[in-house]
Amino acid sequence: MMTELERIEKEASTCVKCKLSRARTQVVFGVGNPHARLLFIGEAPGFYEDQQGEPFVGAAGKLLDRTINDVLGLSRKDVYITNVVKCRPPNNRDPEPDEIEACHPYLQKQLELISPVIVCALGNFATRAILGKAVNISRIRGKSIEKNNYLVVPTYHPAAILRNGNLIDSFQGDFKLMKKLLLEDRKPEKVSEQPTLF
Ligand code: SF4
Numbered sequence: 001m002m003t004e005l006e007r008i009e010k011e012a013s014t015c016v017k018c019k020l021s022r023a024r025t026q027v028v029f030g031v032g033n034p035h036a037r038l039l040f041i042g043e044a045p046g047f048y049e050d051q052q053g054e055p056f057v058g059a060a061g062k063l064l065d066r067t068i069n070d071v072l073g074l075s076r077k078d079v080y081i082t083n084v085v086k087c088r089p090p091n092n093r094d095p096e097p098d099e100i101e102a103c104h105p106y107l108q109k110q111l112e113l114i115s116p117v118i119v120c121a122l123g124n125f126a127t128r129a130i131l132g133k134a135v136n137i138s139r140i141r142g143k144s145i146e147k148n149n150y151l152v153v154p155t156y157h158p159a160a161i162l163r164n165g166n167l168i169d170s171f172q173g174d175f176k177l178m179k180k181l182l183l184e185d186r187k188p189e190k191v192s193e194q195p196t197l198f
Contacts, residue, residue, distance in 0.1 A: 003034065004113055005034050005113045005114070008109050008110075012029050012086060012106050013027050013029070014027075017102040017103070018099040018102035019099065020087035020088070020089060020095070020103075023087075024045075024050055025051060025088070027087055028045040028049050028054065028083065028086055029082065030080060030083075030086075030110060031054050031055060031076065031080070031081050031082075032078070032079050032081050033078055033080055034114060036078065036079045036080040036114055037116055038074075038079045038116055038117065038118045038120065038178060039079065039080045039081075039111070039116040039118070040064070040079060040080070040081045040119075040122060041082055041084060041107070041119065041122060041129065041130060042055060042056060042084070042122045042123065042126060043084055043085075043122070043125040043126060043157060044083050044085045044087075044089050044092075044125075046058055046060075046092055047088070049088065050087075050088035055081045055082060055083055056158070059162055060157070060158035060161075061158070064076075064081075064122075064158045067171065067172060067175050070172075071175035071179060072178065072179050080110070080114050082110055084104075084107065084125050084129045085100060104129065116150055117151065117181070117185045118144070118150060118153055119147070119150050119152050120152075120153045120178060121152055121153070122155060122157045123137060123156060123160065124157075127140060130152055131152060135154065137154060137155070137156060137157075137160075140154050141156065141170065142170065142174065142177070144177065144181060153174055153177060154174075155171055156171050158171075
């Protein structure tokens with residue numbers, strides 16, 4: 001039987017709620033573990049994502065995968081990865097406010113159904129979408145912010161690391177913070193168990 005998340009994904013696959021529907025190849029809803037404790041939000045699908053129907057499959061995605069693996073010891077199958085908007089903006093332009101607003105209910109549903117412990121917001125657009133206010137990622141990163149039932153950890157978008165290698169230490173530092181937070185998220189009855197990430 002179809003889960004609620006699968007039902008929403010099917011519904012989104014034919015979505016025409018904003019103008020991004022006109023130029024896309026396909027909707028890129030999200031990928032990974034539907035019970036993930038860690039959920040990543042990027043900005044929007046790019047060329048390869050639009051072609052393959054999966055978020056973060058280009059160079060930025062490879063960097064994200066590598067960091068998930070090296071710092072957290074996890075793979076993309078263990079976490080959940082999605083974007084603020086689910087369709088590729090033409091020529092990789094920034095998503096526009098009306099598009100972000102039209103797509104937001106899908107992100108809200110993903111958060112509600114997956115119910116992660118940590119939401120990692122990759123870049124300004126994701127952080128703004130999740131915190132509901134304009135932010136400067138370099139000022140706000142490096143800490144966790146409580147929001148609803150989860151902790152938001154804002155960090156740079158991996159594409160920013162590809163453009164400026166000096167940011168890699170901060171980026172990895174934010175992943176170390178997430179690892180610490182995941183290990184600390186222990187239910188009282190489980191404190192005697194060996195800490196595990198998943
Ligand atoms: S970006 Fe979101 S709201 Fe716009 S058409 Fe795609 S799925 Fe629908």
